[in-house]
Amino acid sequence: MTSYSEADLLRAAGAGIRAPSLLNTQPWLFRLRAGAIEVLADPARRLPVADRAGWAVRLACGAALYNARLALAAAGTPAAVELRPDRSEPDLIARLTPGRAREATYAEVDLFAAIPRRFSNRAPFWPDPVPAETRLRLIDAARSEGAWLDLLVGMTALSGFAEIASSADRVLRRDVRYQSEMAGWTHADAAPDGVPVTAGAPAAEPQDLLPQRAFSDHRRGPGRDYEPEPLIGILGVIGDLPVDQIVAGQALQKVLLTATDAGLATSMLSQPIEVPAARDQLRRALGRSGVPQLALRFGYGHPGRPTPRRDVSEVLLTAEP
Known part of the structure; x- marks a missing residue:
C-alpha cells in the first residue's frame, strides 16, 4: 500500500x-x-x-x-x-x-x-480499589507512548495533590474571563460540542478533597463525601515543547482507552496544569525531572454516555493543490 x-x-x-x-x-x-x-x-x-x-x-x-x-x-x-x-x-x-x-x-x-465507550465520568466513583495488575497496565500504557504516569499512593501524597489542585482551582475561579469562557462552552440543551450540564459532577461541598468544575448546580445528599480516597494519576513527559505535548496527548488517550478496556471510569483534572505556579509545585512534589501534562482520576462508577461530537464532515479539509 x-x-x-x-x-x-x-x-x-x-x-x-x-x-x-x-x-x-x-x-x-x-x-x-x-x-x-x-x-x-x-x-x-x-x-x-x-x-x-x-x-x-x-x-x-x-x-x-x-x-x-x-x-x-x-x-x-x-x-x-x-x-x-x-x-x-x-x-x-x-x-x-x-x-x-x-x-x-x-x-x-x-x-x-x-x-x-470512553467518556469522562465526573460522578463520584465507588470505593472499590483498582487492582494492582490494572494499575500496572495503565503505567505501561503511558510508558509505551513515551510518557510517564505516576499513581499517587497514600493519603500524604493524595492530600498534597489535593491542596495544589484546590489552590489552582481557586485562582481560576477568581478569573472572571476564565469563568465566562467556561460558561460559554457549557450547554443545557443538546449540542454537538461543549459540555452538557448533565455531564457535570455534583456541586462542590466544603468537605470535598478534590475541586470540581462548576458545570451544574446539581446537589448531592446532605453529608455525603464526593470521594474520600480517589485514585489519582499524573501524566507527564520529559519536556514541554509543542511536540512533547502531542506525545503526551497520544499517551493520554492510550491510558484512557486502557482504563476503559479494563472496566474503569475516568475523568481529568487540568486545574493544576493550567496555573503555572501550581504545575511547577506539582512537578517538584513528584520529584520528576519531566513536566506534568494532566491529572487523571480512575475508579469504578455508574454507567454513563459520551458527550456529543460534531459530524465527521465538519472536521475534514480539502487538500491544497
Whole structure:
C-alpha cells in the first residue's frame, strides 16, 4: 500500500473525533494530501483565556492522532507517524503515511473497540480499589507512548495533590474571563460540542478533597463525601515543547482507552496544569525531572454516555493543490 484513500481518511477521522478535549472544544481537523492523512489543530477552537499557549489544543490533537492510528491499525493499514513535519505550517500536528500492511494485534483491536465507550465520568466513583495488575497496565500504557504516569499512593501524597489542585482551582475561579469562557462552552440543551450540564459532577461541598468544575448546580445528599480516597494519576513527559505535548496527548488517550478496556471510569483534572505556579509545585512534589501534562482520576462508577461530537464532515479539509 503506497497511499491512503478517502475511505481511510474517514476511518481515521471518525475515530479521531472521539478524543477528549478541554471543555469538549474538539480542536482538530483532518485531510488527505499526497496519499497521507494529516492531523491539524483548528486555531478557531483554541480557548483564548484557558489555553493561551495552545497546550490543551496540542494535547487534544495528540489524543485524536492516537485514535486515528488505532483505527488504521485495526483495519490492517497501520501508519508511520511524523510529528510536526512542516515547521512552516505550525497547525500541522502529524502526517500519517502507510506502513507495511499487517493484521491488527489483539491489543489494538481491544483498544479500538474502547474508543466509542470512553467518556469522562465526573460522578463520584465507588470505593472499590483498582487492582494492582490494572494499575500496572495503565503505567505501561503511558510508558509505551513515551510518557510517564505516576499513581499517587497514600493519603500524604493524595492530600498534597489535593491542596495544589484546590489552590489552582481557586485562582481560576477568581478569573472572571476564565469563568465566562467556561460558561460559554457549557450547554443545557443538546449540542454537538461543549459540555452538557448533565455531564457535570455534583456541586462542590466544603468537605470535598478534590475541586470540581462548576458545570451544574446539581446537589448531592446532605453529608455525603464526593470521594474520600480517589485514585489519582499524573501524566507527564520529559519536556514541554509543542511536540512533547502531542506525545503526551497520544499517551493520554492510550491510558484512557486502557482504563476503559479494563472496566474503569475516568475523568481529568487540568486545574493544576493550567496555573503555572501550581504545575511547577506539582512537578517538584513528584520529584520528576519531566513536566506534568494532566491529572487523571480512575475508579469504578455508574454507567454513563459520551458527550456529543460534531459530524465527521465538519472536521475534514480539502487538500491544497
